[in-house]
Amino acid sequence: MAAINLTKMDKKEVIQKVIENGGTGITKCIQCNACASVCPVAKAGFPLYGRLLFRKLQTGHFEEIIEDSSSWACQACNRCTEICPRDAKPFEMVFAFRRMQANELAISTSAFTPLMNLHATGHAVYSEASKDLRVSVGLSPEPVTSISSEEAQQEMRTLLDNSPMGELGIF
Amino acid sequence: MDKCGMYLGCNIPFKAPDIEQSFYKVFPALGIEVVDMEGATCCPAWGTAPSFDVDTWLAVSGRNITIAEQKNVDIMTGCNSCFGVLSEARHMINHDPERKKTVDRNLGLINRKFQGTSEIYHVSHVLYKNIGVDKIKENITHPLTDLKIAVQPGCHILWPSEVMAVKEKNSFFPTILKELCQALGADVPHYSKLNACCGMGAMRSTDQVRSLGLVKDKLISMQEEIAPDMIVTTCSSCYLQFDGAQKILREKGEIDFQIPVFYYTQLLALCMGFDPKQVAAISETPRDAIIQKIQGATRLVN
Structure with missing residues (x-):
């Protein structure tokens, strides 16, 4: 009988990538979904979280979910890691998946501005308008952070340019 | 504790500097000297380096922590995200020898070394544990x-x-x-x-x-x-x-x-x-x- 043969990454290859990207608990997950019971991403109505996400990864279905933006809504709140009965650290698996997406440039468009800011100023969030705000409450126009230190900004650029992020061509 | 490194992050100094000003008013009045962390950068925020590569996250967080280490102070953050990012980074660097080696190599590029001597606190921890509700x-x-x-x-x-x-x-x-x-x-x-x-x-x-x-x-x-x-x-x-x-x-x-x-x-x-x-x-x-x-x-x- 004829069948459609979908190509996909090998199951072991996907699990290995999740582990390499920090999701070392992926093989511990037994699909109990306790993580989802406390997850803001689940509560807010996003489609891909908890055991569904981890099952897709455990069974090698990475390409099928690579474009899903649910992982980019993860608040990194770690409620899941606090309560996981298997100590699988679900947060680290979600972020491992996010890193696998990012390294394929399947990135939320909202991520680019903070990245460019980080590379240019050392701060992900920055606005020129802050100078007037600061002066209005009796502070110096700039804080004593990297924003007022060319040397500190250069240190940040050295770290980023020499990292795997530098090779993605996003800066 | 009679002094603490003030880690500002991004949102407080650039969006809500009146919060920053409140730190400079209340802590000295309650007996804690606020020590500037010159050259500190973003923690880095969850959506930046931590979303791409663990070792880059640890290098940037590690660099921020070394600024406090050089001044022999612990760190207090006013932003929960910065507190989480820095606390998790410090924990990983201290508990994973392979990660620590990579952090050392990356921070070597900018002539810094992570010592692990500065603890990460939140502003509310310093208020509650070090100053106390009675004071x-x-x-x-x-x-x-x-x-x-x-x-x-x-x-x-x-x-x-x-x-x-x-x-x-x-x-x-x-x-x-x-x-x-x-x-x-x-x-x-x-x-x-x-x-x-x-x-x-x-x-x-x-x-x-x-x-x-x-x-x-x-x-x-x-x-x-x-x-x-x-x-x-x-x-x-x-x-x-x-x-x-x-x-x-x-x-x-x-x-x-x-x-x-x-x-x-x-x-x-x-x-x-x-x-x-x-x-x-x-x-x-x-x-x-x-x-x-x-x-x-x-x-x-x-």
Whole structure:
């Protein structure tokens, strides 16, 4: 009988990538979904979280979910890691998946501005308008952070340019 | 502890500098010298390096921590996200020898070395553990008698508790911020969505509608269950969400009330008599009326 043969990454290859990207608990997950019971991403109505996400990864279905933006809504709140009965650290698996997406440039468009800011100023969030705000409450126009230190900004650029992020061509 | 490195992050110095000013007012007055961390960068925020590569995250966080190490001080952060990012990074570097080797190699590029000598605290930890509620009570001149507060501790100060130097007895029923607010004389009743997420951060930038849904749920829980005079938080992201989202939700007709929002040290500074034009001057949701009430002549003690 004829069948459609979908190509996909090998199951072991996907699990290995999740582990390499920090999701070392992926093989511990037994699909109990306790993580989802406390997850803001689940509560807010996003489609891909908890055991569904981890099952897709455990069974090698990475390409099928690579474009899903649910992982980019993860608040990194770690409620899941606090309560996981298997100590699988679900947060680290979600972020491992996010890193696998990012390294394929399947990135939320909202991520680019903070990245460019980080590379240019050392701060992900920055606005020129802050100078007037600061002066209005009796502070110096700039804080004593990297924003007022060319040397500190250069240190940040050295770290980023020499990292795997530098090779993605996003800066 | 008689001094602590002040890690500012991004949102506080650039979006809510009146919170930064409140740190410089309250900590010295309560016996803690605030030490500048010159050249500190973003922690880095969850949506940046931590979303791409663990070792790059640890290098940037590690660099920030070395600034405090060079001054022989611990770190206090006013932003929950920075607290979470730095606490998790420090824990990973200290507990994973392979990661530590890579951090050493990366920080070697900029002639720095991570020592592991500086601990990461949150502003509320220093207030609660090092200063203490008794000393706070002794130093307030404008107590919040007959005023009711809904507290919002936020997420990253609570979980994962494994990596944190100061822990709540039960992270799903946190009490530190409640006790800090009670020290000001306020009534701080429980509400059912106390430990729920406010929807700020990554969720807000990924899907504003869903993000606003979470904060709306919390606001309604607060209003219907305890009708507070104000919301008080120790997270700068929660502060921006509760303050800014109320305006949007009112304009959309989704809520018909407004509750003033304060970062805890802003409120503490007001209770200590500091000038609201410096410590509580920037907000979307009006605070003038409640500030007048707090600093009104009838409340003044001593």
